[in-house]
Amino acid sequence: MAEASARKRGRGGGGAARRAERTAVSIETAKYIERNIPNFEILNDEALEIIETNAETILEEVGVNFVDNPAALKRWRDAGADIDGERVRIPRGLARKLCSTAPSEFTQHARNPERSVVIGGKNLVLAPVYGPPFVRDAAGGRRYATMDDFNKFVKLAYMSKWLHHSGGTVCEPTDIPVNKRHLDMLLSHMTLSDKPFMGSVTDPSRAQDSVDMCGILFGEEFVQQNTVMTSLTNINSPLTFDDVMMGSLEVYAENNQACIISPFIVGGAMAPVSVAGTLTQVLAEVMAGVAYNQLVRPGAPAIFGAFVSSIDMGSGAPTFGTPEASLVTYGAGQLARRLNLPFRSSGSFCGSKLPDAQAAYETANSLNMGLMAGVNFMLHSCGWLEGGLVADFEKFVMDADQLGVLHHLAKGVQIDENGQAMDAIREVGPGGHYLGCAHTQANFKSAFWKSNLLDYKPFETWADEGERDTYKLATNRVEFLLNNYQQPALDPAVAEALSAYVAEKKASMPDAFT
């Protein structure tokens, strides 16, 4: 009796405790994913070798353009490339050799050391949507993004358990002048969150501002010795490297900060309409970009990027979450691993105008593919809508919830004695049930992924509660998370110094809106 009563109290105290647990606001962040599952390898060795040989042929025969960048041409000439105007032709083997000084994995430090991430190897780091000029939510519809929206997204990313990274331009704060908004965005990432973040790439001077602000946040010496930012360097596919992107890359590389070298591919427009042809071009472009990055500073961290979408040949519209993009990404992952480089792809890709079933199918296709393709850094892992034109608040929390699925898939299968569960099978036997057995009681809390959003209730309960669809549940969750946001602590002197830097920089130049 006493034992039963104690057990009842022990579990029953649990009644209130469990309710509290369910309603408490978690600002826990899961550790970045360490895969305990294999990668999906879609290309055999013969196919990989053909593509690698062809990419070298492209670099050697066709070459790449470095536009408006005499310093880059000089670096290439000194390294042994053939220069013809802005065209750089790279002798077979040279680009791959130059890439070999880039690290296969590196740590990106966060100001909260518990939030630092290791990019590369078997790891997967998840970062939110990047770049949309518009935002959308249920209350306000589709509209130009503002700094207020930006701050809300940074708060949501901070509150999202399965997001490891605060991202960069989560949306474009269009109410701030173009030449100053990077300062406000960086300040937001640095003060409203303690997760790692990305630097500005829209101008070399803004990249330098990013490095300088990190000097205030982390200390200048720390920044010179460690990587505290990733940055997104898009290649103007096909085969073109512009001076703005390369100028920013030069700043980051010189300061030992990480560059994602990403071909920007709409298949059939910026690359051949075939998967193998696209992979060939992607590899040639990334090798040229990373090689250049290593010419600037050997050993600087670089990431093999692949932004891949298809095209609707009827309308010319880009399409997302399609099988051809998946095939390219699987192959690109293999090519990246053979270069010993960390690999980046995209996550919540979709073409839908609403966070509806189309958006969810396309996004789930991309997220599953990203995990299986061995991606190390997944940009746009939540919140992307309408081909990247819109950052959507509801979709942000819907996708962020699905990122938990990736964490649990990556655990793979535990095959130890507890995983084998032979005692449970013996205990329950034919016709029994497992709910009450000792093994279930010992393991149920961690056994299954549990959504923080989706509805598993019986039909009648769900109907009584107003027949809420995923969109409505997501609206509620956005509101809940923003209402319960608590700013992480930051040394007031550092916060003040950052604000002063931003104010001074802003005062030093006139507003520019283009």
Add this chain to the structure above:
Amino acid sequence: MAEASARKRGRGGGGAARRAERTAVSIETAKYIERNIPNFEILNDEALEIIETNAETILEEVGVNFVDNPAALKRWRDAGADIDGERVRIPRGLARKLCSTAPSEFTQHARNPERSVVIGGKNLVLAPVYGPPFVRDAAGGRRYATMDDFNKFVKLAYMSKWLHHSGGTVCEPTDIPVNKRHLDMLLSHMTLSDKPFMGSVTDPSRAQDSVDMCGILFGEEFVQQNTVMTSLTNINSPLTFDDVMMGSLEVYAENNQACIISPFIVGGAMAPVSVAGTLTQVLAEVMAGVAYNQLVRPGAPAIFGAFVSSIDMGSGAPTFGTPEASLVTYGAGQLARRLNLPFRSSGSFCGSKLPDAQAAYETANSLNMGLMAGVNFMLHSCGWLEGGLVADFEKFVMDADQLGVLHHLAKGVQIDENGQAMDAIREVGPGGHYLGCAHTQANFKSAFWKSNLLDYKPFETWADEGERDTYKLATNRVEFLLNNYQQPALDPAVAEALSAYVAEKKASMPDAFT
């Protein structure tokens, strides 16, 4: 000039032709998927051997129950098993040995030979949802299913390009007596479609009716020599085989028709809460079931089934499209291949009450997993809603469209000269674009998967057209397909004989509604 003009006519005649092509109703059915991609192998050899050893231990030490089935107990005793009441303990190695006479792949014939499917090997055959007592659509909401609904689903499956199979109990026609509805369902599959279908398993006499009606449709001799039906034999997990299911299995096996032997697992309730433990039980159950099937008739076609969901440990509700179910299915695929048996899993699994984003995330997770897990027969590949309680019309066409993604993913990467596209990359060069190049023109029609449902239009066009979400587009597509349905031809004498059989059978027994 003449050449240009001819070319223009040639392509321009295409203007009207292309429009006609876009609006024409296709009743084309794609060939079943023949994978040109590897399977995803999540377990290493050591883990597989542990699970296989443990499954044999379960069969030998714990055993399985064959309930109310003296004939089964006799068969097992004669084969060398240890019988204790209804408990059958199977000596180590015996079940696997008995399984070895089942074919690794087999043809299921359709009455239209072009629609016959090969189940096993690298193939994937897609069949619709099975079993829901309710249906839902935008116009009528959620309601009990009727025979009229059933017929509509058979028509939709017939009209769906990516569905290879007409399925079985696509929904339960609850307006027809329980003891007679199998007759109407079979007649529907046989006359409204020419795709392959499934037989009844709710009573051995209904299995026999299924065989007899196939005798009329295909000819009795053909049926005895060929497989013309699959049937779904659920195991009452854990480790229990009831007399109704086994009685139906006996009828099908004796007549050389295919049985899917499927543990019915809600993880944590009918199986251990761990992945490896669930796999152990699944393997033990399938081996016992297929072994029994082979005791009835060596060489009869059998399929290794796995119906796996998780449980929400808070509410006890089953959950679908979860990572743990995926891990089990990946592992089960490997175990099936090591038994040389075709493998079945489920497709459009979801727990949502509506065909909303939750439903789409969960379904896409399951569909992608099914392709990668090496599934050979995917039941419920479209239309499943609310944990299988509802067959949803809109979701049916939404999911059926996504099945095209699986077809295109399965193509893998073409690495021939055309796939390599080196001429295209040389032709376009740095800064160019591929839309007009020769390689794109030659390949664009087949290069990319094209949805028949999803919206890729620019925001403004989409807004002008009424801001339709996926659900609305799906409502339109259901209506379009049903309005354009054309019944496939059938020999009038056969149609008459089938109707007469159904009428006679119905007249021979009183209605039963339970």
